[in-house]
Amino acid sequence: MRGFIYVLTALAVFGLAFWAYRENYATQQALRETKTLQRQIGDAQAKLAVLRAEWAYLNRPERLMELAEINFDRLGLLPLRPDQFGRVDEVSYPAEPLLPITNPVDISSMSEESDP
């Protein structure tokens, strides 16, 4: 009985040692992956910051104004002015469709019979 317990304990020690060994390497791997990911996040954020700066630079009012002037023929963009505001009642709505004619009255004197 005692010998059996000794063997069991030794096996448990082996098992635990193997588990600890594997966990150790798994942790190191996870740390490496985290580091890579964080570096990627950092790079992406730096890239994002550059893109944002570029977006802001390309959208600077000065440049947009120049572009609007260059493309005036096609776009016809003008600065916003008070006289461009309209009231709702100035908007012309499409005319109401005519009601369908259900009982047409023949007002022509020429009938089919009189056709030559």
Add this chain to the structure above:
Amino acid sequence: MIRTPLRPLARILSARDRGANPDAIERENLRRRHEEMQDKSRARAEGRLLVLGLVFFCAFSAIGARMGVVSVSEAEEPEANAIGTPIAAQRGDIVDRHGRILATNFETHSLYAQPPQMVDPVASAKGLKAIFPDLDEERLIRDFTGKRKFVWIKKRISPEQKQAVHDIGDPGLLFGPREMRLYPNGTLAAHVLGGASFGKEGVNAAEVIGVAGVEKQFDGYLRDPANAGQPLELSLDLTVQAAAERVLAGGMKIMNARGAASILMDVHTGEVISMVSLPNFDPNDRPAPPTSGFDPSVSPLFNRAVQGLYELGSTFKIFAVAQAMNLGLVTPETIIDTRGPIRWGKFRISDFHNYGNELSVTKIIEKSSNIGTARLAQQIGAERQKQFLASLGFFEPTPFEVVESAGAQPLLPKNWSELSTMTISYGHGLSASPLHLAAAYATVANGGHYVSPTILKKEGVQHGPQVMSEQASRDSRIMLRRVVTEGTASLAEVPGYAVAGKTGTADKPKPRGGYYEDKVIATFASMFPANDPKYVLIVTLDEPSENSGSEPRRTAGWTAVPVAAEMIARVAPLLGLRPEIEPRVQPSVTLASN
């Protein structure tokens, strides 16, 4: 264990034979046994103490060793943190009220050389000269071939330049990362933003520090890593600012002015939506501060809207009138004696034209009568006038969050005599910045509450203490509206926006005392829409002169007013204000409450 008997038979018997007391033997043995027991337990206790001491020693040395390791080792980011620490930029962004970027960071590189590692110093110097024409080739060769171990070549280079330097292929030319401050909109809002430069510099990094404007005011906030890249939200509106700058620059050119400033402010929150000062500069390439000359306003760095202290002229008249109405001394219809000129010692107060012997209070503002306002000021008295102007913020620098504003202490007369009271009532003898005027006009516009001007985005109404009654504020607005419809600012009429305002033309003081004959500061302080003002606009032109007529016209009505009108027409639609038909003023209805 062999136990020694207490009464060993042999000894007892022999003791009996000798006639001795056998009990003595027993006691002696008992004593010995006790001694042994004592010794044993003492030894055990000592052993325990030793073990305990060892445990404590080990524990304390472990703690001590750990402390030593922690204090000696370099700080390290926790790698295993699953959430991931946000990699924040070195300095926070600055954005406008809609989140559009006004200032951000940009990663560039610096270029330095380590001459001992260089392969061909002379060829490298030639190559560098070809890439950067502003470098001195002689000096580079001298530095590279001399005893120096380290040479800075360029603080900031672009990626293209970096590639070009890389192509030279000398191992002694090295790059260090540099974060630089970028203002993508160029000169836009330059005076508010200020600028940034490098502080402490190393090979791997350099500190970016604010040198002026909000960059300096909020330097701590922007650099605080705890804010983790949270941008600083300003109250400026990028589009409105751009439109205002364009209109003002055009106006300045047409009116032949030396400089110009404008402030657009929300009357209920004190937020400055746009602030322009011309001439301006590019904060990406901030010019050096002027080192010579006693007039700082020549430099483009000078923020006229905040730092420029001017006698703001007739724009002040509304304060005297508003106070007189607030105190109940007069009503808009009260008739005031305006026979002039008023003589005070050798000083005389007269009007631009003769407006007759008497005018109503409304007409005084409409015609801009110096004599009329001086008479009102006499009724108010120096003490009460001082108190009122102080409550409007004219005695202190504005709390505006730009570093330069703290230095703009209004210039007050040393001795506030009755004459000062009279001249200050029409804006002479007290110099304040256009921003002071904007805050005071916002008070008139919003129903009499002081608002402190701010550059930060605010939520909701930010009314300060009540300075004048609702009624006085409303009557003042009606008068200011009449200045535009019938008085000196007729060119300010913008259909649909009911502009109300007051012109002010003040002679420019000479640096050595006295006033110029032909140099003025023309100011137009306005609010719109007059029936329920939402914004205050101040436009100031420095030395304008409108030369389309036979003789140059310099009054604000001809110079600042048309510029302001154009600005309102451009800016109001951008602010989301629809042109509206002005509701008619109904003077017969008196507001009352039960």
